[in-house]
Amino acid sequence: MKNLFKSKGFREFLRVLIALAIGITLGFIITLFVSESPIEAYKSFLFGPLTRLNRIGDWLEDSLTLVLVGLAMCIVFTAGQWYIGAEGQMILGALISGVVILFVPLPPALRITLAFVVSAIVGFLWAVVPAFLKAYLNANELITSLMLNTIAIKAFEYFLKYYIMPEGSRTLTSARVPKDLQLPSFIPDIPILSSIRELWMKQTSVSIIVYIAIAAVIAVYYLLYKTPFGYELRTVGSNKKFARYGGININRTVLLAMTVSGIFAGIAGTHLTLAIHNRLIVGMSSGMGFEGVNIAILARLNPLLVPISSLLYGYMRAGAEVMERTTDVSRELVMVIQAVILLLVTAERLMPTIQQRIDHANEGNNINDGKIKGGINDI
Amino acid sequence: MRPLIDLINIDKVYDNGVVANNGVNFSVKKGEIHALVGENGAGKSTLMKILYGMEKPTEGEIWVNGEQKHFNSSTDAIAATIGMVHQNFMLVPSFTVAENVVLGDEPRKNGLIDRDAVLNITKDLSDQFGLFVQPDAIVNSINVGMRQRVEILKTLYRKAEILILDEPTAVLTPQETDDLFIAIRILVKQGKTVIFITHKLREVKEISDRVTVMRHGKMIGTLDTKDVSREQMANMMVGREVFLDIKKPKIKRGEKRMRVKNLSYVSEIGRQLLRNVNFNLYAGEILGIAGVEGNGQTELVEVLTGLKPAAGGTVLIGDCNILESTPREIRLRKIAHIPEDRLSNGVAVRSTIEENIIVDRYFQKPYRNGLFINRKVVKTECENLIEKFSILTPNGKLPVSSLSGGNMQKVVVAREFSSEPEVLIASQPTRGIDVGSTEFIREQLVEIRSKGTAILLVSADLSEVMSVSDRIVALYEGEITGVFPDASKVSEKELGLYMLGVKQQTYEEMEKYL
Ligand SMILES: Nc1ncnc2c1ncn2[C@@H]1O[C@H](COP(=O)(O)OP(=O)(O)OP(=O)(O)O)[C@@H](O)[C@H]1O
Ligand SMILES: [Mg+2]
Numbered sequence: 056m057k058n059l060f061k062s063k064g065f066r067e068f069l070r071v072l073i074a075l076a077i078g079i080t081l082g083f084i085i086t087l088f089v090s091e092s093p094i095e096a097y098k099s100f101l102f103g104p105l106t107r108l109n110r111i112g113d114w115l116e117d118s119l120t121l122v123l124v125g126l127a128m129c130i131v132f133t134a135g136q137w138y139i140g141a142e143g144q145m146i147l148g149a150l151i152s153g154v155v156i157l158f159v160p161l162p163p164a165l166r167i168t169l170a171f172v173v174s175a176i177v178g179f180l181w182a183v184v185p186a187f188l189k190a191y192l193n194a195n196e197l198i199t200s201l202m203l204n205t206i207a208i209k210a211f212e213y214f215l216k217y218y219i220m221p222e223g224s225r226t227l228t229s230a231r232v233p234k235d236l237q238l239p240s241f242i243p244d245i246p247i248l249s250s251i252r253e254l255w256m257k258q259t260s261v262s263i264i265v266y267i268a269i270a271a272v273i274a275v276y277y278l279l280y281k282t283p284f285g286y287e288l289r290t291v292g293s294n295k296k297f298a299r300y301g302g303i304n305i306n307r308t309v310l311l312a313m314t315v316s317g318i319f320a321g322i323a324g325t326h327l328t329l330a331i332h333n334r335l336i337v338g339m340s341s342g343m344g345f346e347g348v349n350i351a352i353l354a355r356l357n358p359l360l361v362p363i364s365s366l367l368y369g370y371m372r373a374g375a376e377v378m379e380r381t382t383d384v385s386r387e388l389v390m391v392i393q394a395v396i397l398l399l400v401t402a403e404r405l406m407p408t409i410q411q412r413i414d415h416a417n418e419g420n421n422i423n424d425g426k427i428k429g430g431i432n433d434i
Numbered sequence: 435m436r437p438l439i440d441l442i443n444i445d446k447v448y449d450n451g452v453v454a455n456n457g458v459n460f461s462v463k464k465g466e467i468h469a470l471v472g473e474n475g476a477g478k479s480t481l482m483k484i485l486y487g488m489e490k491p492t493e494g495e496i497w498v499n500g501e502q503k504h505f506n507s508s509t510d511a512i513a514a515t516i517g518m519v520h521q522n523f524m525l526v527p528s529f530t531v532a533e534n535v536v537l538g539d540e541p542r543k544n545g546l547i548d549r550d551a552v553l554n555i556t557k558d559l560s561d562q563f564g565l566f567v568q569p570d571a572i573v574n575s576i577n578v579g580m581r582q583r584v585e586i587l588k589t590l591y592r593k594a595e596i597l598i599l600d601e602p603t604a605v606l607t608p609q610e611t612d613d614l615f616i617a618i619r620i621l622v623k624q625g626k627t628v629i630f631i632t633h634k635l636r637e638v639k640e641i642s643d644r645v646t647v648m649r650h651g652k653m654i655g656t657l658d659t660k661d662v663s664r665e666q667m668a669n670m671m672v673g674r675e676v677f678l679d680i681k682k683p684k685i686k687r688g689e690k691r692m693r694v695k696n697l698s699y700v701s702e703i704g705r706q707l708l709r710n711v712n713f714n715l716y717a718g719e720i721l722g723i724a725g726v727e728g729n730g731q732t733e734l735v736e737v738l739t740g741l742k743p744a745a746g747g748t749v750l751i752g753d754c755n756i757l758e759s760t761p762r763e764i765r766l767r768k769i770a771h772i773p774e775d776r777l778s779n780g781v782a783v784r785s786t787i788e789e790n791i792i793v794d795r796y797f798q799k800p801y802r803n804g805l806f807i808n809r810k811v812v813k814t815e816c817e818n819l820i821e822k823f824s825i826l827t828p829n830g831k832l833p834v835s836s837l838s839g840g841n842m843q844k845v846v847v848a849r850e851f852s853s854e855p856e857v858l859i860a861s862q863p864t865r866g867i868d869v870g871s872t873e874f875i876r877e878q879l880v881e882i883r884s885k886g887t888a889i890l891l892v893s894a895d896l897s898e899v900m901s902v903s904d905r906i907v908a909l910y911e912g913e914i915t916g917v918f919p920d921a922s923k924v925s926e927k928e929l930g931l932y933m934l935g936v937k938q939q940t941y942e943e944m945e946k947y948l
């Protein structure tokens with residue numbers, strides 16, 4: 056028992072909870088100033104996502120996307136790379152999934168499988184460019200990956216406009232993905248569950264990606280913590296000089312970190328096309344590729360915590376949407392809350408100090424003074 | 435007279451259950467130089483961190499100047515005029531020397547940092563205490579000796595009257611150590627009090643007035659330095675007899691393991707740091723490099739281990755020139771390396787002991803088992819090494835950052851020895867290590883040499899080079915100035931002349947012994 060409360064994991068958890076509480080309180084204070092009916096607005100933010108099945112669906116769908124991109128970021132950050140190319144990888148994954156689904160004449164099951172495989176490959180390959188630039192020209196991966204995101208977004212728009220958009224269409228969207236080519240519901244098609252399945256299918260598009268995401272979480276956990284490759288990633292992230300001295304090939308590790316993370320971002324793209332939007336549409340990622348950064352940081356880079364942080368983050372997103380639609384407060388408020396929470400969670404220097412105070416107040420509860428402070432280098 | 439500092443019945447139990455201090459009583463008089471000695475992990479740094487407010491004692495009282503103190507952080511200790519220079523420096527590498535000195539308490543003008551004042555303050559302090567630094571140099575670019583002086587100035591800027599120096603000499607050259615001692619004497623003359631941790635008993639004798647010995651978290655005793663000999667101190671620390679000299683069986687050396695020919699190295703800024711270095715390493719022989727630090731030893735070691743690119747020459751293992759190999763390939767040829775700077779190269783402090791042990795072998799059987807790392811094998815191997823090298827830790831799953839300085843070094847040494855090398859390149863292998871373990875590591879060096887390993891030994895400690903090596907070469911400004919085929923037949927004085935470039939053998943004279 057004593058160990059539980061003293062354990063690092065517990066403390067981290069507490070720290071996130073405190074950050075959450077502060078963020079939400081602060082959000083409420085702001086709401087008091089900007090809203091005519093602050094209580095109503097805040098209620099719709101805090102509870103809105105649970106009020107209807109389709110809102111629950113929206114929440115879960117977005118959370119699933121976030122799980123996949125969050126895992127992608129866990130991988131690169133563990134290797135100490137500030138690579139944030141998941142957005143581009145996801146967009147291209149979405150694009151290529153759409154192309155496969157709309158144009159490749161294969162039976163549905165095969166076509167869907169192919170869409171997954173191809174978007175994983177595209178996500179993988181897209182990171183080769185920044186990885187090489189980093190390895191051989193020492194170009195900052197943060198900048199190159201951001202630039203490649205823009206290129207990916209423009210490429211998406213270009214192909215959509217000139218090749219994919221149906222003749223005579225007035226909006227910049229592709230044709231709809233036919234029902235039998237959308238991802239099947241996560242509820243299995245068996246008689247006892249048929250009524251629930253129908254209800255969920257009508258109101259939400261929570262698909263079998265649930266299982267893929269769970270498998271991905273476990274796979275990434277094993278990859279990072281049980282395999283030689285994961286060991287290389289963690290060692291490079293923890294001390295590059297030591298890794299080199301020990302004989303680890305840093306360029307190769309960095310290349311693989313970025314590319315392997317692309318697999319998950321690419322699959323997230325498939326999820327966008329074949330479950331959430333069911334077509335290609337400009338802005339379909341709504342910036343979730345970037346939010347993967349926040350997910351990974353909230354999860355302290357632990358893949359097993361990614362689902363929790365995604366659900367939490369996704370909930371706030373969903374709440375923000377409900378609030379914006381139903382009250383006079385805009386979603387930017389929620390972005391402020393999210394920013395505050397992140398800041399508090401990442402502020403390595405701030406939180407240990409607070410913790411220390413707390414611990415010192417509790418007699419006989421000594422903690423390490425957090426000497427090995429990582430700050431940004433931590434990830 | 436009351437002591438200036440009185441620590442009474444200090445207990446300290448870390449989160450992970452390690453009892454670092456156990457009923458320690460420790461007092462220091464005003465104006466004295468007080469040495470604190472003890473084995474690795476005896477609890478010296480912990481005790482000092484408690485005095486400096488960085489760790490809270492689990493039990494016990496802190497009295498400073500007749501007042502009981504409850505330090506919540508080092509800020510409180512600084513307010514009580516206590517300053518500390520840590521074993522592992524804590525400067526901001528991208529800031530200048532002066533900025534580091536004033537960091538956290540910058541002089542201000544109109545609400546902004548007053549840059550001129552920053553420089554002047556640093557310069558004045560530096561002059562006042564004879565601690566030479568370049569105020570406008572970036573910390574990244576200065577050597578360890580100066581970094582240390584910056585740390586000391588930092589505490590003086592915060593008006594420290596009591597200075598705690600945690601193993602200040604471990605990273606210094608003998609010359610820098612002398613300079614430091616001069617500075618310490620100036621400090622004491624100006625009324626400061628100095629607490630000084632070291633593993634070198636010679637230094638205790640040279641500089642301190644009194645000495646306190648700790649063992650396994652307990653206080654063994656405080657004595658006037660003039661009343662104890664080095665042997666007695668070692669005995670008190672370890673609890674048994676320690677042999678400062680090692681026994682070395684004579685053996686016949688074997689074949690040439692590594693042939694270094696015309697090796698040169700040019701630094702990134704274009705300075706030639708190694709010039710036409712030639713020597714051979716033989717199986718079953720320890721070749722010592724004698725040289726004042728900064729004469730190319732670091733570069734030699736890093737070139738041989740693939741961490742730095744050579745500018746010319748060859749290094750042959752069999753028929754293979756390893757200058758074209760990666761560090762991994764070099765390691766696979768059974769060349770091990772104990773690096774001089776353990777914190778940047780030798781360990782990843784945030785990784786666990788296990789993870790640090792396996793860095794050169796995780797990809798091979800039996801550590802790897804198909805797709806996965808074989809946790810069981812890693813655990814067993816790690817436990818064996820913890821036992822064999824007496825690394826003080828509850829288990830191998832803790833981060834290296836929770837180890838005492840000397841125990842971190844033991845992790846490095848354990849890993850490199852256990853890789854069963856054919857060639858071992860050992861740079862400062864006993865840096866920061868207590869007398870007992872130093873004895874053990876030297877014995878190990880001799881043992882694997884007797885079993886046929888070729889060893890290149892680089893050490894700032896000349897007596898270590900002389901007592902452990904079979905053969906010695908002197909290095910001066912990146913060039914070999916002399917070779918001594920029998921280490922036991924050369925005097926420290928003679929060697930010194932070659933190390934300073936005063937004397938030099940011709941290549942013809944050296945050729946047959948290299
Ligand atoms: N932050 C920490 N968390 C847990 N255990 C620690 C921590 N710091 C030190 N210890 C443990 O406390 C004991 C005493 O460590 P300390 O650093 O005080 O030793 P030391 O006498 O300074 O040794 P050295 O000569 O090697 O520097 C060691 O067993 C060490 O492993
Ligand atoms: Mg110490």
